Amino acid sequence: MADALVSPILDLLIKIGAQQVQEEVNLVVGVKNQVDKLKSNLIDIQYVLEDAERKQVKDKAVRVWLDKLKDVCYDMDDVLDEWSTAILTWEMDEENTRSLKKMRCSFMRSPCFGCNQVVRRRDIALKIKAVSEKLDEIAKEKAMYGFQLYKATDHELPRLSRTSLVDDSSVCGRDDEKKSVVSMLLAESSQEAQDVDWMAITMEKHQWRLQLEGFVI
Structure with missing residues (x-):
């Protein structure tokens, strides 16, 4: 050239x-x-x-x-x-x-x-x-x-949006995948909540046991 x-x-x-x-x-x-x-x-x-x-x-x-x-x-x-x-x-x-x-x-x-x-x-x-x-x-x-x-300007690529927000109205398809992801997140949140409850119950039992044995908490 x-x-x-x-x-x-x-x-x-x-x-x-x-x-x-x-x-x-x-x-x-x-x-x-x-x-x-x-x-x-x-x-x-x-x-x-x-x-x-x-x-x-x-x-x-x-x-x-x-x-x-x-x-x-x-x-x-x-x-x-x-x-x-x-x-x-x-x-x-x-x-x-x-x-x-x-x-x-x-x-x-x-x-x-x-x-x-x-x-x-x-x-x-x-x-x-x-x-x-x-x-x-x-x-x-x-x-x-x-x-x-x-x-x-004739050869420049369109500028990409810098915002992290997504317009839901512009998102098409893949509803099943979205529901699956939401379900997984909810399940994980539920499991985490159960784990926290179990830890709380265990701690309470431990404290009660120490009190019975004469330890001051």
Whole structure:
């Protein structure tokens, strides 16, 4: 299913964006708007995926639309993986620089290192922009197919009553079983009452016997 691709991509996109904010890493400059658009389009597409999966069985155009979506998701996964790796590399480089400074070693980065970083950032930014434009086109095309929005309420099971009370008028059948259970309970209650009476009589006899033998109770 396409949702198996869209959901992880959306989660990864949110995670990487949060990681940049948390680490204060502005690795890829100028792509915030593209990332926000990616998130928005992915969420909108998620709402219609269930209906699209059903319609693709009979509608070839919908099947083609889903294939395009899958291709873009694969491209996006590659870009996000590259972006995540770049963030990790940047963090490791910064940590190494701080360690060298603590050791008071004279260390200067090679000019080529800075150039490579700039080129890599620009490359990632261009790839994100390209993927965002493709997804934006796919998101606009979904209006052509009249997909129905997924509504969670349509798939929720009826809520069960939380009360412990039972309406007798709503209970049908099994009268014989009910009478049998009532009879058993009454019989048990009667037996318990007899046992209590027997214990009381026994205690009275015991007390009377002790009194006859000269014991004070």
